Amino acid sequence: MILVTGGAGFIGANFVADWLANHAEGIVNLDKLTYAGNLENLATLFDDPRHVFVRGDIGDRPLVDRLLDEHRPRAIVHFAAESHVDRSIHGPAEFIQTNIVGTFHLLEAARGFYERQAATAQRAFRFLHVSTDEVYGSLADDEAAFNEISPYRPNSPYAASKAASDHLVRAYFHTYGLPVLTTHCSNNHGPYQFPEKLIPLLIVNALAGKSLPIYGDGLQIRDWLYVGDHCRGLRRVLAAGRPGETYHIGGGNQRSNLEVVHTVCALLDELHPRPDGRSYAKQIVHVADRPGHDRRYAVDAGKIADELAWRPTENFASGLRKTVCWYLDHRQWLAGAQSGDYRQWLDINYRQRQP
Numbered sequence: 001m002i003l004v005t006g007g008a009g010f011i012g013a014n015f016v017a018d019w020l021a022n023h024a025e026g027i028v029n030l031d032k033l034t035y036a037g038n039l040e041n042l043a044t045l046f047d048d049p050r051h052v053f054v055r056g057d058i059g060d061r062p063l064v065d066r067l068l069d070e071h072r073p074r075a076i077v078h079f080a081a082e083s084h085v086d087r088s089i090h091g092p093a094e095f096i097q098t099n100i101v102g103t104f105h106l107l108e109a110a111r112g113f114y115e116r117q118a119a120t121a122q123r124a125f126r127f128l129h130v131s132t133d134e135v136y137g138s139l140a141d142d143e144a145a146f147n148e149i150s151p152y153r154p155n156s157p158y159a160a161s162k163a164a165s166d167h168l169v170r171a172y173f174h175t176y177g178l179p180v181l182t183t184h185c186s187n188n189h190g191p192y193q194f195p196e197k198l199i200p201l202l203i204v205n206a207l208a209g210k211s212l213p214i215y216g217d218g219l220q221i222r223d224w225l226y227v228g229d230h231c232r233g234l235r236r237v238l239a240a241g242r243p244g245e246t247y248h249i250g251g252g253n254q255r256s257n258l259e260v261v262h263t264v265c266a267l268l269d270e271l272h273p274r275p276d277g278r279s280y281a282k283q284i285v286h287v288a289d290r291p292g293h294d295r296r297y298a299v300d301a302g303k304i305a306d307e308l309a310w311r312p313t314e315n316f317a318s319g320l321r322k323t324v325c326w327y328l329d330h331r332q333w334l335a336g337a338q339s340g341d342y343r344q345w346l347d348i349n350y351r352q353r354q355p
């Protein structure tokens with residue numbers, strides 16, 4: 001067994017399915033089911049007895065202690081987090097609570113469990129912390145990509161909360177010898193991403209005939225990775241990563257937001273043309289920028305390539321085509337994700353941004 005936290009969210013749900021497709025070992029999936037968690041993301045696994053879903057908070061120490069003692073996992077893969085930068089700007093408190101305090105409680109539970117194990121079980125045990133490239137802050141256009149020794153310069157409350165959790169994870173290795181691994185991944189896209197994030201938001205709005213909101217000049221750059229490649233990278237790190245080390249996982253696909261929106265529109269024009277025959281690009285609108293908006297992220301994924309032989313299999317064009325096709329084929333899921341909470345969020349985030 002392994003214990004996964006946040007496995008009903010976007011990357012977590014993809015990871016759980018990917019893991020069960022590639023391993024005999026089962027998964028205990030601990031998720032609080034916040035607005036971002038969705039049991040529909042796990043619908044294909046309902047009949048798999050190797051998947052045990054538990055609704056709960058990573059900060060609930062008695063619950064986590066009980067799960068660890070009952071299932072005796074040989075690893076914890078920690079995805080659970082508040083993950084949306086814009087939400088962290090409107091309300092940072094939950095980010096501090098889950099990403100920092102929650103990770104602290106999870107680490108404490110993991111440490112207690114680890115110390116109760118025999119030497120052989122201790123040698124096999126791993127705590128894999130899933131972090132982000134945003135902890136390094138923003139790159140200028142001519143700067144080299146972030147590597148594993150780049151200094152931390154988080155700029156949003158989300159990035160700061162993830163940076164704090166990374167520091168705690170690191171400290172538990174150095175102080176208590178907990179065998180931790182940390183990964184920093186770039187922007188993911190793919191199935192089951194909550195449509196508050198750029199790519200699924202563009203698809204939802206395009207299909208609904210709504211505007212496609214681009215913050216500021218749209219020249220901010222992100223390094224895009226198909227989520228399936230991220231999941232495979234995490235499995236490699238868990239299998240062969242060295243405890244105490246950090247690994248970057250990135251797509252090598254730096255694109256400006258304008259390039260992303262135009263590529264999404266071109267794919268939709270081809271796969272699901274507008275009734276009037278015009279391009280979805282007509283719906284692009286520039287809106288007020290994100291406060292403190294990081295200009296550019298890019299990760300150097302050379303270490304994981306050299307040490308663990310991981311490279312992405314999808315390029316930007318092939319991955320994005322898969323993503324757009326998935327959303328077109330899963331309209332029911334998309335409709336379900338746009339609940340009352342979602343509409344409330346659109347109002348909070350976009351009302352004052354109108355051009």
Ligand code: NAD
Pocket residue numbers: 005006007008009010011012030031032033034035036037038056057058059078079080081082083084098102130131132133162184185186187188189194
């Ligand atoms: P998500 O917001 O889609 O999912 C987060 C999941 O965590 C949800 O299922 C939610 O219910 C659960 N959760 C939240 N608070 C919890 C708590 N207190 N206890 C238990 N469960 C809780 O996020 P995501 O995009 O899938 O990201 C997963 C992880 O990967 C995060 O740690 C994020 O920082 C990191 N990451 C994301 C990206 C990206 O592009 N999405 C890139 C790099 C790293």
Ligand code: DAU
Pocket residue numbers: 083084085086131132133134185186187188196197198199201213214215216220221222257290297
């Ligand atoms: O880099 C990894 C990070 O990528 C993860 O750690 C985060 O959890 C994940 O949310 C993502 O953060 P971003 O802020 O980069 O992703 P988002 O999809 O919110 O935005 C991508 C870019 O698009 C960013 O420059 C902001 C811009 N944007 C976003 C939205 C929602 C717009 O222009 N318009 C929008 O409506």
